[in-house]
Amino acid sequence: MLTSLAGGMLQDFINAQDPVPVPTSSNTADLGVVIRDSHGEIMGAMSVHVPLPQSVTEVEALACRHAVSFAIDLGLHEVIFEGD
Template sequence: MYKLNFDAAVFTDSSTLGVGVMIRNAGSQVMAALSSKGNAVMDSEEAGVLACRRALEFAIEVGFSDLIVEGDNSNVIRSIVSTQADWSRLGNLYEDIRCLAGRLRLVEFRAIRRAANRVAHSLARFARNLREEVVWLEEDPPPMLEALYVDSCSLSI
């Protein structure tokens, strides 16, 4: 199983969204990462849903099929795993995520603390000045090196 972390950052000054995604193996090595910029969103829930959808699309694009998907917006994670119909304005996006998850062999969604999602958040913030999506494969992206260091220190305690 690989661990996929995703996060979103909303840039109100430019009316854009930043998405950060990181996929790590069981040894916490970075297998793939993404920093992407998107259009304006109405609120943090929409930002989180769009970030999760892009994260799953990215994981499928680069060939991952067994994932633990982690995000720090517990409302988004709760809505994704819900079995009840969602008639809200974001219902179709949640359904997109469930359809994408159905293309994976194994998938589990988990809500985590914001502090445990620093790396994905740093990638989302990095998107502020991007003109196009940036992908790193099997390398540590420079925008998240400090967050990776902090994460590795907390893992070894």
């Protein structure tokens, strides 16, 4: 059950990506956010290129900040954040 759920989420993520990859320089980081409802259905997805931060911790903080902003833009009031 968990394996098929994870496989489905991976496929949803792949389907939400831009069809043509955008080349990035070594001076940028790519951040992605997927918002799901309580049933696991995708409600929105976004990605953004940002200047490369100094640390992995800063990348995660930027990703969280963009996720919060995106959730607000979608009008969501109750959210749970998960990171990698």
